[in-house]
Amino acid sequence: MPGRAQYTGAMDSIDQHILRALTRDGRISNLALAEAVGLSPSACLRRVTALERAGVITGYRAVLSPDKTGVGFVAYVTVGLNQHTKAAQEAFERAIAQSPEVRECHNITGAVEYLLRIEAADLAAYKHFHTEVLGTLPQVNAITSYVVMGSPKDERA
């Protein structure tokens, strides 16, 4: 079973410390990380590697400033489907996977099936997505947009 290196037993406080440090700064050097958690570099690296292999750490990403990268419009959109079949869901999810404006797609409980996070250059770009992409999908029944005016807290990692 590949990638099933299974984390033996519990994660101790050093592992927690490593994860916190890497969440804050994913590019910290192993040397600095080792010192921060009070381990020798080799022991520290072994733990990080184990956490990666166990699937606890799934990757590393640069975090970009939205407005400096041309994203001036963010909205959350709820989408309801007109059929609740597996085929309709899969068709919708395929279409969503191909749209770069869709950064997140969550399958939720409640009156509608999906919650999307949309990032676009401006309102005009969003309107285009709304009518030309969402509006043309045959499975889509109800669309409600909630424009983000600000994010007092955002720890998306």
Place this chain on the structure above:
Amino acid sequence: MPGRAQYTGAMDSIDQHILRALTRDGRISNLALAEAVGLSPSACLRRVTALERAGVITGYRAVLSPDKTGVGFVAYVTVGLNQHTKAAQEAFERAIAQSPEVRECHNITGAVEYLLRIEAADLAAYKHFHTEVLGTLPQVNAITSYVVMGSPKDERA
């Protein structure tokens, strides 16, 4: 003016390429990145440093697997306030900033003021947050929870 190294003029296609590569793998070595974008290591590093100093790249983070780190329950919650004063908003945002379960708080247009993303260990932990934290805030008027059953697309960086 510190950190205002200002990106002179437009970002070219090499910069775009660098940002895409670093968003996919924030820990790629400068050597590999340089090769991927077709630059020498030193020129590549100069661009990355400039992007960081200009605030285009705001940081690097490890991405963790929610369920392997004890997060078994995720929900989006809309919150309406009973007063639309600045003071009420600030009090609410202060309370939210201190709650570790709240990973995101967005100020949105529509019938309610806020959309939160909540991450908790399980339903019981969420119930505790719902009644003991959200339920006791005097400004809060309406709470609606949408439990996340899955995320077919999730590019939260």
Place this chain on the structure above:
DNA sequence: GGTGAAACGTAGGCCGT
């Protein structure tokens, strides 16, 4: 923007606990 070389960090074998 590229080159080269010194400084630095990584990764893995080995041994002790």
Place this chain on the structure above:
DNA sequence: ACGGCCTACGTTTCACC
């Protein structure tokens, strides 16, 4: 099973072209 030491190797970084 896990931590520390040592070292060969790879990477970063900087002055210079």
